[in-house]
Amino acid sequence: MRLALMVWIALVGPGLAQSNTLPSSQPHPPPEIQSQPSPGFSFATRILPILTHAGCNAGACHGAATGQGGFKLSLLGYDPESDYQAITRELGGRRVELGAPDRSLILRKPTRQLDHEGGRRIQLDSEAYRDLLAWIQAGTPYGSRNLRVIRIKVSPAELLLLKRGQSYPLQVHAYLSDGSVEDVTGQTLYSSYDDGLVEVDRAGVITARRPGVTAVMIRYLGQVAAVRAGAPYQDREHSFRTPPAANFIDELTQAEWRRLRLTASSPADVTTLFRRLHLDIAGRLPTPAEIRQFQAQPSRERSRGQATVVDQLLGSPDFVDFWTAKLGDWLLLNSKKLGDRGARSYHEWLRRQVAGNVGLDRVAYELLTAQGEATENGPVNFHRFASDPRDQSEFVGQALLGTRVACARCHNHPFDRWTMEDYHRFAAYFARTGFDKDRLVQRPTGEVQHPKTGKDLDPRPLGGLDQTAEPSADRRVALARWVIAPDNPFFARAMVNRVWKELMGRGLVEPADDLRPSNPASIPGLLDALAARFVEDGYDLRRLIRLIASSSTYALSSQANAVNRLDDRYFSRSYPKPLSAQVLADAIAQATGVPDEFPGYTVGTRAVTLLDPQVPSYSLDVYGRCPRTTPCDPAVTPGGGLAQALHLVNGPAINAKAPATIERLMKQTTTDRARVEELYLRVVGRPPTNRELRHWEQCLSRAASKQDELEDLLWALLNSREFAFNH
Amino acid sequence: MNHDSERSGLRCDGWSRRDFLHLGVISGLGFSLADLFRCTAGADQSPTGQDLSCILIWLDGGPSHLEMFDPKPEAPLEIRGEFNAIGTRVDGIQICEHLPRTAGMMREIALIRSLTHELGNHDTGSHYLLTGHRPAPAVPYPSLGSVMAREAGLLKAIPPYIAIPDAVPAAGAGYLSGAFAPFAAGGDATKASNKVRDLDLPSGITFDRMARRRSMQQQLDAFSRQVEESAATRSRDAFYEQAYRLMTSSEAKAAFDLGREPQSIRARYGGQRIGTGCLLARRLIEAGARFVTVVDHGWDMHQQIFKAMPDAFFQGSGKLPALDMAYAALLGDLKERGLLDTTLVVMMGEFGRTPKINNAAGRDHWPRAGSVLFSGGGVRGGQLIGATDAHGETPAERPVRPEDIAYSILKLLGVDPDKEYMAPNGRPLKIVAGGSFIRELV
Secondary structure, eight states: OGGGGEEEEOOOOGGGOOSSOOOSOOOOOOOOOOOBOOSSOBIIIIIHHHHHHHTTTSTTTTTSTTOBTTBOOOGGGSOHHHHHHHHHTTGGGTTSOSSSGGGOHHHHTTTTSSOOTTOOOSOTTSHHHHHHHHHHHTTOOOBOSSOOEEEEEEESSEEEESSTTOEEEOEEEEEETTSOEEEOGGGOEEEESOTTTEEEOTTOEEEEOSSEEEEEEEEETTEEEEEEEEEOSOSSOOOOOOOOOOSHHHHHHHHHHHHHTOOOOOBOOHHHHHHHHIIIIISSOOOHHHHHHHHHSOHHHHHHTHHHHHHHHHTSHHHHHHHHHHHHHHTTOOHHHHHHHHHHHHHHHHHHHHHTTOOHHHHHHHHHHOOEETTTSGGGGGGGSOSSHHHHHHHHHHHHHOOOOGGGGTSOOSSSSOOHHHHHHHHGGGTTEEEETTEEEEOSOOOEEOTTTOOEEOOOOTTOOOOOOOTTSOHHHHHHHHHHSTTOSSHHHHHHHHHHHHHHSSOSSSSTTOOBTTBOOSSHHHHHHHHHHHHHTTSOHHHHHHHHHTSTTTTBOSOOOTTGGGOSSSOSSOOOEEOOHHHHHHHHHHHHTOOOOOTTSOTTOOGGGSSOTTSOOHHHHHTTOOOSSSOOOTTTOOOOTHHHHHHHHHSHHHHTTHHHHHHHHHHHOOSHHHHHHHHHHHHHSSOOOHHHHHHHHHHHHHOSOHHHHHHHHHHHHHTSHHHHEEO | OOHHHHHHTTOOSOOOHHHHHHHHHHTTHHHHHHHHTGGGTTTSOOTTSSOOEEEEEEETTOOOSTTTTOOOTTSOHHHHOSOOEEEOSSTTOEEETTOHHHHHTGGGEEEEEEEOOSOOSHHHHHHHHHHSSOOOSSOOOOOHHHHHHHHHOSOSSSOSEEEESOOOGGGSOTTSOGGGSOEEOOSOTTSTTOOOTTTSOOTTOOHHHHHHHHHHHHHHHHHOOOSOOOHHHHHHHHHHHHHHHHHHOHHHHHHTOGGGSOHHHHHHHOSSHHHHHHHHHHHHHHTTOSEEEEEEOOOOOSSOHHHHTTTTTSTTOSHHHHHHHHHHHHHHHHHHTTOGGGEEEEEEOSOEEOSSOOTTSOOOEETTOEEEEEEETTOOOSEEEOEEOTTSSSEEESOBOHHHHHHHHHHHTTOOTTOEEEOTTSOEEESSOSOOOOGGGO
């Protein structure tokens, strides 16, 4: 199991012996790997790594698409042959001078013996310099054309340091195609995802800077890996009580908290949880009547009621509306591109899938293989994202596989294992799909070529094997089968990670659509286990949501304690989520009792049920609705900022509604107490505390106009932080 | 000061304007604002060490280079059209006879005649010019104004990036945070009833009452510790703070109010949208805005171009006289106020128009040639950059690409166009890729 590989490192010297010694898991050194250097020589595996490690072929330097200063290398050395040409043949051979090797530009520039815009990259007396010099003295041999790196191994695979300030060196071994193994620690590229948390130097030495764990990306000759590294959240061993585990999610999160010495927050109070579940599952606030009814239950019932509430909400039409809208966001359903009729048929089809609880594997299959008229058969519209097969395949990669392949279009992917060939073979699945007006047509011909060789490429799934199919067959069917195969490494994980993010406020992998070996999940075992369960459960969206929303991890309070204040990825507390644009608009309409009007829709239509972002609404625009032109990440597009604040303060969104709300409230209720209570229940989903009640009652008793005072209170509640977040 | 005790106590009303203004300061939001927008550091200095601002006059639809800044008096009639060329204050530079005031300002202007690209429809062409990137289905690029906003930060009462009256689609924040989208001044500044959206208090709500609401809002947040402080809450608080500062900054609000401008100045800019837009832009720049786009629609003249340009509805009511007045007034006014050195004024549209006049006496889209005008902001005026061939079909010398325009605008404004942002597909992207600085400009 992956977690078992975590190594505890205790670097406490004898003079520094401390009372807070580590638990049973004393350090054990990584298993020794014997280096067996390759007897063969190869420019690609010996010389290029030196240049890569020195930064010569980085994207900002000679690895840029246009090169730098007239010298162009392939990005991170993915194309050794052209690099060899550039170094040994271009510029009249001045880059390497065989007659006077130490006069070679390739040595004098990076050592700053000659002016070099990129500064000093290689020290004169370094091993790198000597190796380069020796290569030139030997006549710049290319060596073996077949030798390549098959994989790399990093040890330790995970690294938890004792405390911040400590360091530990990584070791990287490369396994070559001739069976040899080389220690390449000194030629590997290391980068920390969060260098405020963990630093890594060019030699691969990791230092913990503050409590917490992040990933360090490791790259060597097109191979990528990652090591999770960091320090526990507190130096002392600790014990804390965790709520009983409701399911395996809790077992896995709690194990991680123990390992990282994270003290979890206590469970959220039941009323907060009640509101949270409504917003997360049904996209709406609970009504005062629902809250009162819930609170009227005996307290034991209430705390046991998490699963019951989850089930009620999953069975509601609001769930269907809300998650149809989410699928629309994920799939970028937009009438601007699809036309009104296409968008409608797509939207209705999606709604039927959610309502009918169709497995997401089935949904993906239908999307990938759809045929017919886009205006009649909804999923056909999936293929209208782009007419170019490459653009379409990038969209499919991101939407269904949570994988960003775009980089590999023009050069091998610098953070993932995809080569240009992988990319264009994947794109080839869509080379024969086109449209005749609104009708999807499969053409008998159509290929994608490798941009360098110009050769037609047969389709091949990402990281998969060549598929044999009849030449006449619809290529997309083979792709769809691969996508929904139980052992597909992407689809289930991508879906699970998305749903987890919707409910938990952060993906296990972030960005949520950027799954790759060099970007590990914050709790890798949990993503694996969730994906496996999702597949077992028939890719059932409701069951997945029920599993997550019934866990005690989901039900934690969002209030941090002294230890987990810094936790932003292990879910030891609930992370507050800003209400999304549509949910915010609907919540204001619901809390005020004054519905919105959208052009072309009946009064009272909820914003989450609108077709797409083309329905005009200034409010939804300033709240930051997903424009569905590109994948939306609610975490990075929190809305229109200043325009939204001005709109909520001065605009009609609240101000045009408040007077009517209060007029009705004044008639329905007779005491100030009841009015304040009602407003709190409507807007923030809880009754006021005694202190709040006393305060507002007192204000109301002194107010010149109760109507005005209550309007102001309603306005302030709707502009409060508590309302704006699902906490 | 004991506002804190007052807030946690039982005060319900009677906040003075001064208290109101203080609330933001004592609530500690000043810190979080700086915290949120700390991307300012070191980013907003031009090579001259001064904060530079930009006014972009966007001639939407594709202004005809032949009828404006690249006349071809020697060409046959079906090319040169009906207008004559006139001399300017700079020897050897001729422009259209309907732009006499602009001709008088030519010493301040660097006229690029060799803009060229291939994107001949409005959406794609606008995107290319406004962002410096060809549109790509997967990546919505941020406009130059949004880049400037991001680099300048959101520290002032006035928003850094403002569009008059509203942004065209390609002038948005792209993949950057919505916080850097243009703030739309909205409406029609030529009308007395024009109001900036949501800037004024709601009708019937007095200043005191809004102050009370504001204190109630803070009271509620103080009572309820339900939502833990985080980057998201801080950014939200910061936007409220900015909203209140804008609402309560009489200077910032006044900047949006053209009614404060003397009649003589208003007359100088002319009463049409482009004139009031340019005047409003000058006021906003004076108040601290860093990038103001004035959008002027109606340059897509497929027919009757020789009527629409000068006369439209009646003699002199066309696009050219209005633009001529507004543009010359803007340059002159900025110069007289000592603002031209720190304000870059750029005028352009998405492309030029076909050299050959069509059957409807109009001209169609022509991305292969167009003109761009740079002025102020350290630009050396009184010069031509590039030239088209005899018929204005294609650059004859010194072709300039949209990337070069974008690169040069940012560079002149002190923003490094080679800096990289992380795009949503996880790829680091240069702000401007493949462009280079038009060295003749300085």
